[in-house]
Amino acid sequence: MDARTPDLIPDFDATAVIPGPPERSGWRIEAAADTRPSLPEVNRTIAIPIGGHWVRRLLAFAGPGYLVSVGYMDPGNWATDLAGGSKYGYTLLSVVLLSNLMAILLQALAARLGIVTDRDLAQACRATYSPRVNFMLWLACEAAIIACDLAEVIGTAIALKLLFGIPLIGGALLAALDAFLLLVLMNRGFRFLEAFVIALLLVIAVCFTVQIVAAAPPVGAMLRGFMPSAEIFTNPEMLYIAIGIIGATVMPHNLYLHSSIVQTRAYERSDEGRRDAIKWATADSTIALMLALFINAAILVVAAATFHKSGHSDVAEIGQAFELLSPLLGLGIASTLFAVALLASGLNSTVTATLAGQIVMEGFLDLRLPSWARRLVTRGIAIVPVIAVTAVYGERGTADLLVFSQVVLSMQLPFAVIPLVRFVSDKRKMGDFAISVPVAATAWAVAGVIVVLNLKLLYDVMFG
Structure with missing residues (x-):
């Protein structure tokens, strides 16, 4: 496709073989670049304007x-x-900030891998490791996606209950119907899908902006919360929540997702074109993740300014927060805004997890199922434990399950982060686009922090 003719995009053949970049010695011969592209139905379908104001190019990559x-x-x-805000006030804001900075770095590396190699992270693993190792990595990633799906089902079910009074079990069953949401959006085009997601993100941001203004948290206390505290490492319960925050923030399946969807842009497949694409894709993800930082910090700040301040330090359930927000803030609409934001978050997460699941299965196994079939399978796996736990333990059980799902996500992080950092640091695979030594050192330090925190968590769970 010629990126110079944005208004003349030819019909795309999803079954066609698209030649990738010149092969380098770092890849296995049998996994050469003439395999089918990642997400072939949307690969290179969004044109990039040549010339003009820089804003046009930023918007094209956004x-x-x-x-x-x-x-x-x-x-x-x-x-x-x-849980972190209500129990420990603003202390864990430093963890939110740290995890977001880690996410910005890792997502930039994922985008670089996809742009330079024309492979997503799963395809790069299949092109590097043995079939046995790839199968184990696929299992680890599927576990992360199921854990994420679990959180989406619980969150959507809780939002439906808070807004419409639907029982949790009924809400969990209704959550299965959103398996078809991605199909509808993708049929309208990838840009329509992106617009839908951005619209819901704006809804979430507006909801929490109103709540932050109503909570009026002390600025000094918030700023101190962004400074790391030694107590995080010495208090096992605080560390457990901190690792859960990292697991909830730095999502392993997002690394696979990002390395794939950056290839939807029809940038010029030359060294100059790839270098330009890396710049704009990194700007896009950095700006978007700053929005994520605001929303994550806002949730914790609202919890600290309302629940922790008023002595409700045991608020770890979304239902509890919904009931207490309006009375404590003195704003009748606060609880409703909270639930609306939660529902928007659940719907958005459904779309991205579906895409990630497709990318992972196709990349690791070269197995292509209809997206509706794959979504129903993963949704079914997530719904069963939610219904079982709700029936036996009630809402408290689902709250504990929600936190535990984030710890499971954190445990899967090394299996995505370590291969990613290894690939983008390897000049045999990346050529002149391999990351510099200082960036590589920082990336390996991030990977090391993730591994150490997970080993600490595993030790505490087994022996503490």
């Missing part, structure tokens, strides 16, 4: 970053942020 940012503010974040 979109993938916002789809990725959805995973950083999904319903799983709500449980961990609410």
Whole structure:
């Protein structure tokens, strides 16, 4: 496709083989670049204007970053942020900030991998590791997607109950119907999908802006909360929530997602074109993740300014927060805005998790199922434990399950982060686009922090 003719996009053949970049010695021969592209139905379908004002190019690349940012503010974040804010005030804001900075770096690396190699992270793993290793990595990633799906089902079910009085079990069953939402959006075009996601993100941002204004948190206390505290590491319960926040913020399946959807742009497949695409894709994801930082911090700040301040330090359930927000803030619409934002978050997360699941399955296994079939399978796996736990333990059980799902996500992070950093640091795979030594050192440090925190969590769970 010629990126110079944005108004003349030819029909795209999803079954066609698209030649990738010149092969480098770092890839296995049998996994050469003449395989089918990632998400072939939308690959290179969005034209990039040549010349003109820089704003036009930024807007042309804007979109993938916002789809990725959805995973950083999904319903799983709500449980961990609410628990952290109500119990420990503003202390864990530093963890929210740290995890967001880690996310900005890792997502920039994921975008770089996809743009330079014309492979998503799953395809890059299949082109590097043995079939046995790839199968184990696929299982780990599927576990992360199921954990994310679990959070979406619980969050959507809770939002439906809060807004419309639908029982949790009924809401969980209704959540299965959103399996078809992505099909409808994708049929309208990838730009329509991006517009839908951005619109819901704006709804979430407006809802929390109103609540922040109503809560009127002390600025000094918030700023101190962004400074790291040694107590986070010495208090096992605080560390558990902190790791949950990291797991809820830095989402492993988002690395696979981002490395794929940046390829929807029809940038010039030359060194100059790829270098330009990396610049704009990184700007897109950084701006979008700053929005995610605002929303995650807002959830924790609202919890700290209302629940922790008033002595309600045990608020870890979304239902509790809904009931207490309006009375404590003195704003009748506060609880409704909270539930509306939660529903928007659940719907958005459905779209991105569906795409990530398709990318992971196709990339690791080269197995292509109809998206509706794959979504129903993963939704079914997530719905069963929600219904079982709700029936036995009630709402309290689903709240604990929601926090636990984020810890599971955190445990899967090393299996995505380590291959990603390894690939983008390898000159044999990336050529002149390999990251510099300082960036590589920072990325490996982030990977090391993630591994150490997960080992600490595993030790505490087993022996503490």
